[in-house]
Amino acid sequence: MLGRALLNGLFPPTCQLCLQVVERDIALCRYCERSLTHNHHPCACCALPLRDPHSGEGLCIACQEASFDFDRVVAPFLYDTALAQMIGRWKYAGDHRLTPLLGDLWLSRACPGPLPDLLVPVPLHWRRQLLRGFNQAELLARHLVTRHPRLQARQLRPGLLTRQRAARVQAGLGASGRGENASGAFTLNGSCDNLHVALVDDVCTTGATADAASRLLRAGGARAVDVWCLARTPGPIPGIG
Ligand SMILES: [Zn+2]
Ligand SMILES: [Zn+2]
Numbered sequence: 534m535l536g537r538a539l540l541n542g543l544f545p546p547t548c549q550l551c552l553q554v555v556e557r558d559i560a561l562c563r564y565c566e567r568s569l570t571h572n573h574h575p576c577a578c579c580a581l582p583l584r585d586p587h588s589g590e591g592l593c594i595a596c597q598e599a600s601f602d603f604d605r606v607v608a609p610f611l612y613d614t615a616l617a618q619m620i621g622r623w624k625y626a627g628d629h630r631l632t633p634l635l636g637d638l639w640l641s642r643a644c645p646g647p648l649p650d651l652l653v654p655v656p657l658h659w660r661r662q663l664l665r666g667f668n669q670a671e672l673l674a675r676h677l678v679t680r681h682p683r684l685q686a687r688q689l690r691p692g693l694l695t696r697q698r699a700a701r702v703q704a705g706l707g708a709s710g711r712g713e714n715a716s717g718a719f720t721l722n723g724s725c726d727n728l729h730v731a732l733v734d735d736v737c738t739t740g741a742t743a744d745a746a747s748r749l750l751r752a753g754g755a756r757a758v759d760v761w762c763l764a765r766t767p768g769p770i771p772g773i774g
Pocket of ligand 1: 552564
């Protein structure tokens with residue numbers, strides 16, 4: 534505690550967006566925190582922000598017509614410019630100071646409902662992980678089990694899923710392209726019989742990756758699959774997930 538107080542005195546924590554000194558436990562000033570876009574009215578299944586939260590029984594048009602292999606996506610924020618900036622630095626520039634900030638933001642805003650038996654980070658292909666040096670979804674999941682009073686490290690199973698082949702970069706692919714890209718991308722390495730699983734990822738873009746991973750977890754016996762991510766992109770979700 535003394536060490537941390539001394540360190541904070543010498544190097545006061547700064548806001549990770551505007552760089553002004555902050556006197557809070559979280560490395561984001563109040564102004565920048567308020568500037569993040571909260572996902573106030575998410576679809577009850579895929580977390581797409583609803584235009585009219587009072588129609589369609591809380592489901593977006595796509596989820597009224599198609600069913601997914603996950604039960605629900607928990608995404609407390611929308612993928613806006615500020616979050617894209619932080620997630621980009623975290624993921625592509627390896628700025629690990631953002632792990633506790635993003636994890637604490639998730640914990641402060643997410644309403645996950647009944648807690649899962651297992652947390653499974655969405656894996657990267659081994660080649661991509663080797664190049665990047667880490668899997669941001671695993672960093673986030675580790676932070677959540679460390680900080681949540683009712684989650685424990687033994688609930689983390691990073692090896693349950695592996696990425697079978699390197700997914701093509703999703704950016705630039707259309708909705709159907711993303712679905713094709715994700716299908717068959719994972720291998721299940723064990724059972725999750727009758728367990729409630731939370732798949733952890735950074736951003737849910739179309740739901741295709743989460744749907745493909747959830748299909749395998751269901752095949753392995755999972756009784757429920759939630760998807761926990763920081764942010765949802767506000768674009769349309771394709772019929773296939
Ligand atoms: Zn700020
Ligand atoms: Zn939906």
